[in-house]
Amino acid sequence: MVPQRDTNNRSTPKGVYDILPKRSAGIQPSNPRMVCKPDVPFAHLLINGEHLPANTGATFSVHSPYTGSLASAAAAASSEDCRAAIEAAHRAFPAWEATSYATRRDILLRAAATLQSEEWQKKAALAMRAELASPQAHIMFNLVAGPELLRSVATLVNELKGETLPSVVPGGQVFVQRRAQGVIYSVIPWNAHVPLIVSTVAIPLVCGNTVVVRPSEFCPYSSSLVVDALHEAGLPAGVLNFVPMSKDSIPRLTSEIIAHPAVRKITFTGSDRVGKIIAMEAAKHLKPCVFELGGKAPSVVLADADIEQASRAIVAGGFFFSGQSCVSTERVIVQRPVLEPLVSAIKQHLSTLTVGDPKNSDLSSLFTESHADGIIAMVKEAKEAGAEVLLGDMKKAGPALLKPHIILGVKPETRLWQQDSFGPVLALAVVDTIDEAVELANASDYSLAASLWTKDVYNAMNVAMRIRSGSVNINGSTLNIENELGLTGLGGSSGYGRVNVDSFTDKRTITLHPSQGSYPWGL
Structure with missing residues (x-):
């Protein structure tokens, strides 16, 4: 299915849209035939730099928890969509990892400027009020924290340093480098989506990783605005991919994504109940996780x-x-x-x-x-x-x-x-x-x-x-x-790992041996 483009270069699924019935609150289940009016905010998939509908045409709707009225709708990613997103991220990884630190930094700084613009903040505020019934204080928290944290994350390029030391073999030299890990699967919650997209998406990106991000089913459109700002700041196609999912498909698709061999690490922010489920799935494939879970x-x-x-x-x-x-x-x-x-x-x-x-x-x-x-x-x-x-x-x-x-x-x-x-x-x-x-x-x-x-x-x-x-x-x-920035618990129900440079880079050792080596048996 080829999406049509509107004047803002956003993809719009074909068809004439009918209004959805109101619900008391929350999410309407996925329905391949479900459509919505053109004035309802719609969150598309972002795969390989393109805004797309789900390949099945499936969508889901979000209703205000306060009024029950229709707040937004989103494309509901399928298994094929998720594989396409992962493969796009995998293809984009070598070139993105080779991108200069200055380029990565400047992209995040441009995104921060977008998040601080009056136009973006007005759109984001309306989205948060509609999808989450956010009072003004919660809106301002997200709008202030987002660009501030992005600027802080941009400076993390200065931490991507290695070290050198003499080898234990006389005349040899050891080089230790920080290298990106590959494709990161990041799951974002609804309650502080702007700063949490910054921390669990932008930090992996600045380290040279590529990312597939799933937003909360409660605020797909609000989250898409942040992802679009990052993408439009200059990220190459495939570096950042966005796959909203309907509530009923999340368990199955999550298992499939974690099992994909190109996915190297999972980061999740949410409840300890769901964190345990993801940890068990990741353990099947010995894949590391970074979790920020509940608090008391x-x-x-x-x-x-x-x-x-x-x-x-x-x-x-x-x-x-x-x-x-x-x-x-x-x-x-x-x-x-x-x-x-x-x-x-x-x-x-x-x-x-x-x-x-x-x-x-x-x-x-x-x-x-x-x-x-x-x-x-x-x-x-x-x-x-x-x-x-x-x-x-x-x-x-x-x-x-x-x-x-x-x-x-x-x-x-x-x-x-x-x-x-x-x-x-x-x-x-x-x-x-x-x-x-x-x-x-x-x-x-x-x-x-x-x-x-x-x-x-x-x-x-x-x-x-x-x-x-x-x-x-x-x-x-x-x-x-x-x-x-970098908050996690000390294990247990609050999670483990830190959202920082250490968590999204590997220290790799290169040893330069002397020209005349010494080996066993007099070789």
């Missing part, structure tokens, strides 16, 4: 903390984008003398936040109705186990809308303490000693981010080093933009 970030508030500052950071860290971040503050561990003033301050700050329509509210819908139902179930279980609901009515305020909740006395054995809730809920625990606080902070299988509040900087360093977390923020929020 603790905020430890000691008795000498600045309560006003701590409460502001906890509210920002716990309720930004309704808590839908892997580094959201989910657990608050507070020393008993400051419990009441801390809770009072948190409630006061939460009382100023509005919940509802993303156009004019601070907090809006969660990404699906079923997710909102799951969070309420976790809160009810915690209450039944003896926890006290200090704020919140344990009811939905809309199909996927949930108001902030504060739960005191959450038992470590309950799901609300153990599992990533990914919602606007704080689980509070009270301790008497610092040792108890550290023990509770570490009583989790997650290890992504944490924060610590105290005025004693010397004690802060001591306590921070005892908290097992990939990132500990002293007197700052767990939600920290510096986390976005």
Whole structure:
């Protein structure tokens, strides 16, 4: 099927489009005959430098989690499309690896300029509001973080250095080079797609790899805007390929992609449940993975903390984008003398936040109705186990809308303490000693981010080093933009590996032997 081109050089599937029926929220299953009106944003495949429909003609639609109205549609990649994307990336790899560091750097800098342009930001903001019900703060986070991180990634060319050393063989010389690995398969989530495309796509690219990227099925069009900006900045055909997938096809296509011999590494950002499935698939082929998975970030508030500052950071860290971040503050561990003033301050700050329509509210819908139902179930279980609901009515305020909740006395054995809730809920625990606080902070299988509040900087360093977390923020929020570049956990449910130059290059050794070698048996 040959796509038609519009004036913006974007591919448009042939045919006259009919409006899709509304759904309450989320994704409509793939349907080869499903089409949509021309004014509905459409995410095409990007394979070998061409914007294309799926070779089967299949598409899927995305609906606003707040209104249920049609937000976008996307081509639903098939097995043939995925193979074509991988093979295009494989063919493009030798030339891209040989491209100068300056060229790679300049492409990323041009893409950063595009992401900072008024035209691109307006289009991206509309897409995020439609597909994700993003409030203004979440939109601005993505729009600010994206170009800033791209510029930082562009400078990583300076880390692509090798080393030389004398060989153990007299007269020989050893050269150690950083070399790209090949085709990287990158899976991007929906909750912070702009900075995460930058980190898990642009970093492999600047290292000389080629990439096949799958966006979240919840925001294919929003993600396509970032991929297009990178491609249009000057990436050669095949270096970056984009394959949206319908929800029902993801498990099968993921297995096929991982099994493809040209795919060298998999990077995934998302839930620990899916991360485990991908890890098992990758293990079948002994392929390495880089995972940034869930979080259950603790905020430890000691008795000498600045309560006003701590409460502001906890509210920002716990309720930004309704808590839908892997580094959201989910657990608050507070020393008993400051419990009441801390809770009072948190409630006061939460009382100023509005919940509802993303156009004019601070907090809006969660990404699906079923997710909102799951969070309420976790809160009810915690209450039944003896926890006290200090704020919140344990009811939905809309199909996927949930108001902030504060739960005191959450038992470590309950799901609300153990599992990533990914919602606007704080689980509070009270301790008497610092040792108890550290023990509770570490009583989790997650290890992504944490924060610590105290005025004693010397004690802060001591306590921070005892908290097992990939990132500990002293007197700052767990939600920290510096986390976005290279953040991963220390294993377990938060994942493993780092999104950095080390993860996407191999150190290869070349030994130059002396002209007259010495070998066994007098040879």
